[in-house]
Amino acid sequence: MNARPALTVPLDSIASCFEGIAPSSICSCSRDGLPNVTYLSIVHRLDEAHVGLSFQFFNKTRKNIQENPHAQVIVVQPGTANQYRLDLQYLRTETDGAVFDRMNTRLTAIASQTGMSQVFRLRGVDVYEVLECRPVNVDTAADLAGRLESMRELESFTERLDACEDLDALLGTALEALADLFGHRHSFVMFPDEEGTRLYTGASCGFEPSGVGSEVTVGEGMLGIAAERRSVVRVTNIPVDMGVARAVRSEIERRGEGSILDKEIPLPGLADVRSQLVLPLLFRSRLLGVLCLQSAERGRFLEADERVMQIVARHLAASMANMMRTDSVRPIVAALGPEPEAPAASQAVIKHYQSDDSIFIDDAYLTKGIPGRLLWKLLQAYVGSGRAAFTNKEIRLDAGIGLPDIKDNLETRLILLRRRLEERCEFVKLIHAGRGQLRLEVRRRLTLEQLP
């Protein structure tokens, strides 16, 4: 077997060139000898001898490579700004399989975020053999990529998680550890609702305000696509990807075809986000949530980071699943707890609107839906009979609350409710009182009003 000579610059030594941090360009040539140059937002490294380019539109490059398989791309190395020429030979176009699925998820996520799901579609992945890779200027030496050593950080991460006693503490600890150990200072976890149609933020770190309670639709935007497809979505240069998408959008509008466009979806989180890594939290194929890491730095999350964060996400999901089922096996404490502290003289009016279970405290909105129904039930018990201590189990079994038969979601709804109260109400607190136990702490005299 005749092996092809090794590349002058091995592709894995310049792996960061294939992350889409700096745009690339491609030159193809027609059968009759006319070169054609266009820009690419990303060149995907498939292995040591192959790259993949997304095929979205029928254009001159597509036509040329069918006529003449030779092409060349120039990629730029982030950090050093070294440029490398890759001599390519077109081999085939893939329309399914792992490579296609991965590129399709990324493209679909960006298309959805920019309201262009009907326009921005991956028709195929053009696979090219890399015949040679060389620096544009031979006097610039290749800066070899360093290997990410994360074993110690991973060990510390799992150790910290193992010390947590409940879901709330687990999430808080996990997000803090991501900042402390890996430098990922902006992160949040979103949970699916009972119907699996929306995700809501249950915990966050590094955001002000916290964003807890904010929602996205499953199947829409980068977060929603990651949840729907149970796939990682990693974007290394959001302004460039969004810029390309908006350019296409403008072209569509210019053609008078704006009716096929959807609204652009605002990205939650950092206002100046440039890098984002969204990881589904899966336990035995069940979606428990998504973990989202953001950074204002372009190229912050590379392939190596994704691999490490996959381990983090899997361990976090397994720990979450364990926490979510523990209260059913722990002894149930009596529902009746100690009497609440005597409320202070000041008063507050809490309104519950039955139409959507929204709760307003002194006319300020707090929450709605199941968290609203939950809080209303607890407050009714508190005001009616003076009860302040509750168990998760009795809440779950309370038909009046009408929880769907998905026990995991009670824990996440309680976390959301607790965070909302912490942020928006000084005198009503929902205290975690051990596994599967809650305590309502009220420091004002409450008047409850039920409204249609």
Add this chain to the structure above:
Amino acid sequence: MQPAGPAPLLTPDVQTFLERGGSLMVGTRDADLVPELIRAWGLRISRDRKSVSVCVASAGSARTLANLRDNGRLAVTCALPLNSNAIQLWGRCLGTSKATREDLSAVGTHRDAFARMNEGLGVPRPFIEALWQRELAGSPAMVRIRFVAEQVFNQTPGPDAGSKL
């Protein structure tokens, strides 16, 4: 090498776009139709709008220059990093020569505009400066490529990419 053709395709709008300071790439091909790319700087359009010149770093341009001597065919694409709008020129080389003082001045102006555009996208200026400094490693010389634009295309990504302007 042929003389410049009579019909200027470079309208004032196209000229304004090309001179805004976007990313410039030049594509050529050899006798076997194997392409070669290189980054270019300092695009200038002649007063009669019939010819265009760009500069490339001498280091790393050997195949490009050989291809131009061989067949003269080239494509030049200019893309704005901020919105990905792009225009491509297809043309024929009129000649190559050492860059003049005016060419180098245009290169400097282009680099500054390109760096400012990228700073707006969060790309640090030192990275853009490194981009051109690395091109000059081994030799600071720049080569001027003068060509006539025979066709002009909208190269903005999307269904109309490749349509003639």
